[in-house]
Amino acid sequence: MRPCLTSACSVPSTFNNAHDFVIGTANMINNIQMLDNQNTVLDLLEEKAMVSAMLESAERSYPPRCNPETRQSVRSRIVEWGTQSDRVWRMLWLSGPAGVGKSAVAQTVAEEFQSARLLGAAFFFSRPNRREEPDVLIPTLAYQLAICHPGYKRIISQRLADNPMILKNHRRSQFKELIIDPIQSLLDHDPHIIPYPLLIVIDGLDECIDREAQREFVEMIGSHCRMVERFPLRWMICSRPESHLKATFSNADWKITCLREQLEIDDREAQEDAICILRDGFTKIRRRYGDQLSPNWPSSSHLACIANAASGHLGFVSFIIRFIGDENYSNPSGQLDTCLRFLGGLHTPGALNPLHALDLLYTQILSSVPPYDLPIVLRILGSSILYGQKLLTTAVQANFLGLDHAIFYRSLQFLHSVIFVPPASEANTRSIRVYHASFSDYLKDSGRSGGFAMDEAAVHLEVAIQSLRWLNYDKIELEPIRPATKWLLAQEHNETILRDLKMFSAESCWKACPRVHHDSLDQVMEMLLRFDFDLDYNNWDGSVAGDFAYFIRWLHLLVSFSNEIPENHFYGLLVQGNRNKRLISINDRPSFSLDSVYHQDDPQSFLGVFTQNPARIQLGRVSVQLGNVNRINFNLVVGGDTPRFAFQPTARNFLMQFRS
Known part of the structure; x- marks a missing residue:
């Protein structure tokens, strides 16, 4: 049985179905004192927590969210996993490259579970926003669980009242004392007191400042999920696929208890989602600037240009839309033109950068x-x-x-x-x-x-x-x-x-x-x-042959240039005082007894650098001697009707020959 995320779940109350009862003054005073003690302890817990990292924090007023039409398949799988009580996996790792929307998925899923009162807690790491300290994670989760469940609040308040030093213990101790043991105490008293699993979301774990702490969180959560068969918490961890986290999640013992989801770039769904975000974003910009923009702005070709450049990278299109609709400029047409020039490689130094936010992300990653x-x-x-x-x-x-x-x-x-x-x-x-x-x-x-x-x-x-x-x-x-x-x-x-x-x-x-x-x-x-040009040419394919022909042309031009300018720094190396060290020699009277290199190009433009003899150019071939070690000799044959290159073995040197 699973709850429905479209309806709120009822919370058990002490007074459900009660009638014909009397409230005693002494009991009321005790209850008030107990409530005061709980609130005092809760205040103590709040001091150790990071409220700004919680789901509805004022410092996260405009968090990234999924468009209703995007990431539907992965969100539906996560909802199914998180709401089925008979699932084996109690831990899920959502990974993906930088900027592809992991935090948007985490935010959207957390909001859906919260609306159904199935969210236990959420923590959103963010290094740029200084939400990076590992020691605040567990107190923040415990603080939210205490608000979510009165029974848990009562137990944890008593524990902290008896031993306030728990908040100064190491993280594994806090995990046990503040998260696991209190919930287990509730279950020991009433196995059905938490009827449906509660989701715990930890987003951006890779942005926690301590890599060892990142591993520790995964290990202690995974260890508990593996050792305790039934427990009413689901752990959703979102991060980039950093090497140390991949190694930690690759532990063979966790394959049973850890489900994996990965956000891809450039798959079909991602490309469709990117177009959806673009269309939705442009619709909102048209509404905001209705007096500036026509109903069919932007053109389909401009939208396709951005979508092709994005290649399914949802962060890319989000940054582009944010740039075009920036109210600091209030000029969406001009911003779009800037964006298209940038994507076309026509931007000039100092010009506006539509991907500045993405560049900051790349800079942050490389800074590590x-x-x-x-x-x-x-x-x-x-x-x-x-x-x-x-x-x-x-x-x-x-x-x-x-x-x-x-x-x-x-x-x-x-x-x-x-x-x-x-x-x-x-x-x-x-x-x-x-x-x-x-x-x-x-x-x-x-x-x-x-x-x-x-x-x-x-x-x-x-x-x-x-x-x-x-x-x-x-x-x-x-x-x-x-x-x-x-x-x-x-x-x-x-x-x-x-x-x-x-x-x-x-x-x-x-x-x-x-x-x-x-x-x-x-x-x-x-x-x-010192290079020996006696190579295994027979194993080369046509594209290598073409590049080699252009290399011969480049080398001849370079040596010729060195000969004409004695003060050039190549002159002494190639010619002066040691003419036996000529790398390449050209004879515009090719020998038909030599093997040949066939090359597709216009003879006039290609062979013009080798010879000024129009007859030789028309013939379309020159003789080449190449190398200072094990010199090789061949004809370079150029023709404009040659569609591609091919090698054929011969008894001597090599033959690069056209095959129709």
Whole structure:
């Protein structure tokens, strides 16, 4: 049997169905004195509690709430879980990335249970609002339970009157003395005194300032749920999926007693909810500014633009709506235009930022990363954002960057709310993934992220250098620059990881080298002079072949530029005093006995940098000699009608050939 959340539950009274009774003066005085004592003890409890963290606190006058049409499926499952007395799970963990609406779900669910008089207590942690101290949680929950249930209030008042030092005990003692034992005493006296489960909501646990306390709360609640089969409390804990909380909730013994719900980004329901929030928000703005806006404002294309950028991130659309409807500007059309320019990448430095609130959230999260780990974090994020692909699994990425298992996971432990970090058991098959593009955009824009900005030039340089090293991993003669595998798995996985490291390097190297800033090109040139271009070209796919063709073009331009300007810092490295160290040579008279690289492009625009001979350009090919170590020779053939690239094995060097 379960209660209905649309009707209030009756509260048992001492005088229910009583008649023909006499109130004695002495008993009345005793009752008044007992009531005074209870209120005095309640005042003492209030002093230790944090009233501002409660559901209806004045300091939470405008808390986030779910739109009636959003998050319906997860809210209905939570209501079902919280109201069925025969459920095994008495603890629920609602998790999700930063800014996706966990607090809105917690607030809405708590209000629904309160309207049915089934809410025992609620606590909303918030670091920005200074609701972050762990020691106030249990007194705040006890204070609300005392207001909710007269019998509990009587017992806890007596306990505190007998031993006021309980409020100075450690948290586990308070949990037992103030929460568990008083309710158990009620049940021992009358097993039906609390007919329906009471919901306890703890929102934003990850914003509690003490990570050890976060674990402790989960452990002691989970331990009680596991050991006591029947108890009239349901615990709903909401947090970001931080690494230490994931580890705590992953305790195998709690799988029976803990139910999990996760708010996703970019699934179908989230995308539909985002559009719902946008439409509802724009409707309210039109009503507020009816004299400024037409009935069909904004256009469907503008709404679709914002919805596509949001990709199901409900916090994103909420911040956008708040920005457009900001009464401090009272200019929704102008704010919408600013928003669309921002999302289109057309904003200028100093312009208004529609996602300022989201940026503050990202800044808060990154601020928790220890300074000694931040450079590693930015290296990992940079390679994932600028060069992430299927081959870049967690294990491949760690080895590519020269990071061992422990350092890799330690550095990311504070970022699980903005990126997906696969467990170590899945490191050889799954990749790090940024939950939402707004975080990548934030890192790329130093005006938004400040000291947490990603140095894209440094990322390109590292990827170029490391790719060249891994591509020559098997070259014994290059042992001094040979990279080392820092994270070893089972033997069968190590072979796969090494293969994927080489393929990822091939797919990234030819893109990264031309992107390296000119101030750092000497490091790349030093590597290329020692680089053996005798590679396993037959395993490359068409996209790698195309990138390689552009790399050849870039390298030729770079060397030619160095030759023409002797004072250039590449001149001495590439030409002066050592002409045997030419990385690339071009002959506009190609030899038809050589293998060929076929590339799709306009011959005039692509080959014009190699030769000024119109006949050779019309022929569409030049001869290339590449490398200082194990030089390779081939024809670079360019044609505008080539739809894609393909490699075919040959007896010598390699052949990159069009396949129709």
